Amino acid sequence: MSQLEFPPIYLLPTHIDPDQLPDLQSQIPSLTYDINEAEVVLGKISKKQRALFELRRLKVLTEEVAGDDTDRPPPAKCRRLSHDTLIEDDASTASDDEDRSRKGVVQVVKLSWFTDSVSLGEVLPLEGYLLYRGLKLSDQHGKVLPSNSPNVLGLPKDDTGEIPGAATAAAMKHKSSHDYSLGPQHPRISIPLKRPALVQETTSEHDITQHLPPIPDFLHTAYSCQRPTLPNPPNDAFIEQLKDIRTTRALLGDKIGVRAYSTCIAAVAAYPHLLTNRIEVDHLPGCGTKIASLFHEWKTNGCIEEVENAKSDAQLSVLRLFYEIWGVGETTAQEFYKKGWRDLDDIVEYGWDQLSRVQQIGVKYYDEFLLKIPRAEVKSIADIILEHANRLHKGYEMVIVGGYRRGKSQSGDVDVVISHRDPAVTLAFIDKIVDALAQSGHITHILTISTRNSGRGQEPLPWKGEGRQAGSGFDTLDKALVVWQDPEWDRSATAKSPNPHRRVDIIVAPWKTVGCAVMGWTSGMTFQRDLRRYCKREKGLKFDSSGVRSRVDGSWVDLESGPDGALAPDMITAEQRVFKGLGLEWRLPEERNTG
Known part of the structure; x- marks a missing residue:
């Protein structure tokens, strides 16, 4: 497949399973993520009307051409830019027109053209696969319309590509929300996303x-x-x-x-x-x-x-500020911006009551949560958690997971998985350990706490099919996401604690699935994503940190017990057995830094 010379291809994600999309993208040697670079638009579609819809959705203006029309230059006198606008072309040579015509043609074809070509080992003609062929319309400067500049606010652009009255609209939105003036408004996002020219290989x-x-x-x-x-x-x-x-x-x-x-x-x-x-x-x-x-x-x-x-764009800078608030994702960040808020003070003054409790905590400790945690402090916090667990019941074991276990010199938060060989001890234990650490002054706030695993008797959750998983999230283990602060400091020097607040995640896993918990919570995000894809496509299994289930009948698949049914002797051995059971080579934690 790598020897086939495909033209630049843009892949439509429409109707493609999101879990399969990365695999398909990796198989296309000439893949581009910029549709203006593409000569072929590949899609899991079958009708011309759908092809036109997808091009309109991607804001690619075209004029349909048929058969050999793509080989002829566009009309010399004018070219239509919209339904009611015509512009005159500058005089140019036939060769220039032909070159512009060739580069401006886009062809929407069925996905089967690519898969059939790969299967047969040759790039097949488009006949029989072609849904639509069109000429990309250009402005008087030869630039494909419309501009690729992002527009988060969704405002219409004028003929220059600018958003008319964007600052005014933002000001009115802000004033209506708070009845006060910001003064000079931040400009809209104006990243040109200019793609670098592909240099010919010498x-x-x-x-x-x-x-x-x-x-x-x-x-x-x-x-x-x-x-x-x-x-x-x-x-x-x-x-x-x-x-x-x-x-x-x-x-x-x-x-x-x-x-x-x-x-x-x-x-x-x-x-x-x-x-x-x-x-x-x-x-x-x-x-x-x-x-x-x-x-x-x-x-x-x-x-x-x-x-x-992006660094110099005012709107993106504000969105990034909001995005870094714990409990705020990209959608919420955009909502904050649309309300007219431009900094944390705006959120506090005009939107505090609109925030969830978790978001309020994220704003309150914004600067402290951004501070990195040295390895020694991560280890100290983990040791305190394990000590308190064993005060409540002897025999608890723990693995520090996350970036710490992957060898990072600093961490954004502290993640620990604790477990006990007796399932009766881990049942509903998360509430007990959180209460104990709150009593000792280490936990100052509880962001979220889940006891779903204990609620079903710690039995691995059966898989119920695509779209029917019980709830959303990384897994259904018992866990507490908390705010931590060292309660010890020199009170003779200052009345207020100088110790920063830290983000800590405590995960309680039953011993029979603890290997999955350690594996999932240790590995980088893309490693985890690809692990789920691998299990689905190669093994017919459903993986998350709660356990492994069959996609055939939904039942739990035990990969951690020994041949005689005995439980793993320790948490790392349990994790290694999961790797082996899935047919994967064991990867040290330091080898799972996928970024």
Whole structure:
């Protein structure tokens, strides 16, 4: 498949299972995430009307052409930009028109064209698969309409691409909400998202690629749970750029973009060599020409324009501020912005009563929650939790999970999994340990507490089919997400505690599924996502930190007991048995840093 020379392809996510989408994206060697770069739009659709709808949804203006019309230049005198607007073209040579026509053609084809081509080992003609062929309409400067600039507020743009009265609209929205004036308004998001030009490969570059290190065998898989991904990878600086773009995508509500960038970040993080050539990037799973062009831009200029523009964009800066409040996601951040709020003081003064209790705590301790926690402090907090657990009942064991176990020098929060070999002891224990730590002064606030696992007698939850899982969230284990503060300080020096508030997650797992809990809560987010995809597609299983279930009959699958039915002797052995039971090579915690 990698030897087939496909034209630039944009993949429509419509009707494609989100769990299968990353796999499919990784199989397309010429994939682009910018539809304006695409010559072929690939979709799991079957009707021309749907193809037109998808192009309109993506704001791609086209004029239908048929058969060989795509090979002829557009009319010399005028080109329609909209239903009622015509512009005159500048005189140009026939070759220029032909080139512009070729680059401006978009063809929407059925997904089966690609799968059939791969199956037969050759790029098939489009006949029989083509749903729609159109010429992308351009403005007088030759730029494909409309602009790619994001518009979170959803306001209409004028002919210049600007949002008329955006500042006024924001001011009116703000005034109606609070009846006060902000003064000068923040501008709208104006990131041009200019894509770097793809540079033609020179003879010397071709020679260089012959001496590039080979792609490791483990990088030929689409599942990051099958790769070793160490902390502090050699391409960390470029990865940070990609993470910035991913955050921007999240703030703009682009969930498909977030997933795509997570996939390529995991691939680059697993690559054990320092990247030197865009061709290397292009060959990594889930990356392709888009990420390769970003690497070329970063390598050439020392920065990526989209990243730099995002840093200086006033609206995105506000959204990022809100997004970093614990308990606030991208949708809520956008809602805050639409209310006219521009900083934490606005939230406190004009929206405090509209916040949930968790969000109020997130605002109150905003600066403290952003502080990183050194490893020594993580260990100290975990030791206190285990000590109090064993005061309540002897025999508790614990594993510190999260970034700490993956080898990070600092953590954003503290995650611990505690368990006991006697299931009667872990039943409803989460309330007891939280009460004890609150009594000792260590827990100052409870953000959320769940006893769902105990509520069903700690029996593994049967799988009920797609869309019928009981509730949402990472798992259904008993857990408490709390605010922690060391109650000890020198009171002779200050009356107020100088100790920062920390975010701590305490997870209680029954011993028979503790390996799944440790595995899930240890691994990076993309590792976890790909683990679920792997279990579904390769094993017919449903995995989360509560246990493994069959997708055939929904029953619990015991991977942690020994051949004689005996429970695992310790929590790490239980985790290793889960890896083995799933047919996965054991990966040390330090090898699960997928970014």
